[in-house]
Amino acid sequence: MITTTGLTKVYASRGREVTALDGVDLHVREGEVFGVIGQSGAGKSSLIRCVNLLERPTSGTVTVDGVDLTALAGRGPRAGKELRAARSRIGMVFQHFNLLSSRTVQGNIELPLEILGVSGRERSRKALELLDLVGLADKAKAYPGQLSGGQKQRVGIARALAGDPKVLLSDEATSALDPETTRSILQLLRDLNQQLGLTVLLITHEMDVVKTICDSAALMKRGRVVETGTVAELLATPGSELAAELFPVTGRATGPGGTVIDVTFQGEAAGRPVISQLSRTYNIDISILGAAMDTVGGRQIGRMRIELPGPYEENVVPIGFLREQGLQVDHVEYADEAEPADAPAQTPALVKESAK
Numbered sequence: 155m156i157t158t159t160g161l162t163k164v165y166a167s168r169g170r171e172v173t174a175l176d177g178v179d180l181h182v183r184e185g186e187v188f189g190v191i192g193q194s195g196a197g198k199s200s201l202i203r204c205v206n207l208l209e210r211p212t213s214g215t216v217t218v219d220g221v222d223l224t225a226l227a228g229r230g231p232r233a234g235k236e237l238r239a240a241r242s243r244i245g246m247v248f249q250h251f252n253l254l255s256s257r258t259v260q261g262n263i264e265l266p267l268e269i270l271g272v273s274g275r276e277r278s279r280k281a282l283e284l285l286d287l288v289g290l291a292d293k294a295k296a297y298p299g300q301l302s303g304g305q306k307q308r309v310g311i312a313r314a315l316a317g318d319p320k321v322l323l324s325d326e327a328t329s330a331l332d333p334e335t336t337r338s339i340l341q342l343l344r345d346l347n348q349q350l351g352l353t354v355l356l357i358t359h360e361m362d363v364v365k366t367i368c369d370s371a372a373l374m375k376r377g378r379v380v381e382t383g384t385v386a387e388l389l390a391t392p393g394s395e396l397a398a399e400l401f402p403v404t405g406r407a408t409g410p411g412g413t414v415i416d417v418t419f420q421g422e423a424a425g426r427p428v429i430s431q432l433s434r435t436y437n438i439d440i441s442i443l444g445a446a447m448d449t450v451g452g453r454q455i456g457r458m459r460i461e462l463p464g465p466y467e468e469n470v471v472p473i474g475f476l477r478e479q480g481l482q483v484d485h486v487e488y489a490d491e492a493e494p495a496d497a498p499a500q501t502p503a504l505v506k507e508s509a510k
């Protein structure tokens with residue numbers, strides 16, 4: 155539904171060049187909620203502004219719903235007719251809502267319809283329908299100043315849906331909201347995704363947002379996408395930084411000499427007694443250092459950090475046994491091998507190795 159190829163964006167500011175996007179290839183499938191996560195300055199907002207051509211990319215292409223937007227003329231507010239038409243099919247939600255304080259809630263939602271030349275009666279019908287959809291049917295005549303942050307964002311979402319978009323772009327839509335309101339807004343986005351078949355590309359710096367509603371995710375660093383995939387694929391990727399953050403598991407080795415591994419269970423593997431089978435089959439004692447079950451992107455996932463006696467080389471066969479059961483196994487190596495139990499609590503580096 156959204157594809158970017160070799161997308162770059164270089165800003166020229168005060169005689170200096172800033173490369174905000176450095177060859178981004180992104181693929182968002184129709185009907186999915188796709189999260190782009192990264193620290194401040196990673197290039198997330200530049201990416202989303204290039205996707206709807208509010209910002210003209212320096213090079214590369216952007217295709218949305220089969221239309222190559224980069225081939226259409228104009229930029230920013232001077233976009234040509236075709237680009238404006240294509241853009242009206244892309245809704246955009248902002249962190250700071252960007253509502254007009256002098257207009258009622260209904261007036262704010264009608265604004266994009268006025269620009270599209272929709273008649274007064276039809277505008278009003280559409281605005282009230284959208285208000286109902288976002289749960290604010292009774293606020294049509296209120297002004298933005300009379301609403302809570304969560305209600306303002308609901309208005310922002312309703313306005314973004316005015317042109318019946320197939321794609322919704324969201325730049326930090328929940329970053330200005332408290333945790334409970336964040337949850338309700340994320341739930342609304344999920345409902346709209348499912349009810350309307352809306353494809354959602356959302357940008358966030360909060361891992362919880364990705365965890366709550368995303369089907370797929372990408373990690374951005376310094377203008378590049380360094381990891382991408384469905385949540386299940388990421389969790390099955392050895393050494394994936396996103397997977398480790400989506401699903402952290404902690405626990406320190408009991409002492410030197412053992413082998414610490416993280417075992418990830420997905421789907422039906424979560425129900426099998428693999429740890430007791432492992433212990434019985436190889437007659438080894440297994441220490442459980444940490445464990446968690448959670449729902450990530452709507453899937454039940456389990457992760458366990460365990461310790462096997464002896465060095466890694468002696469545990470190749472038991473680890474192979476776990477992988478044959480369809481489990482993801484990551485070998486955890488501590489920075490300070492000599493005294494793992496006393497080392498300061500830090501995330502140990504996961505060793506990259508080919509799985510299964």
Ligand SMILES: Nc1ncnc2c1ncn2[C@@H]1O[C@H](COP(=O)(O)OP(=O)(O)O)[C@@H](O)[C@H]1O
Nearest residue numbers: 165167172174193194195196197198199200201
């Ligand atoms: N209009 C602009 N002019 C110059 N530099 C910009 C502009 N917009 C963003 N940048 C720079 O591009 C980089 C990426 O910014 P941005 O896309 O806003 O990242 P993020 O949304 O991940 O915080 C940063 O170094 C930022 O300072």
Ligand SMILES: [Mg+2]
Nearest residue numbers: 198199200325
């Ligand atoms: Mg940003």
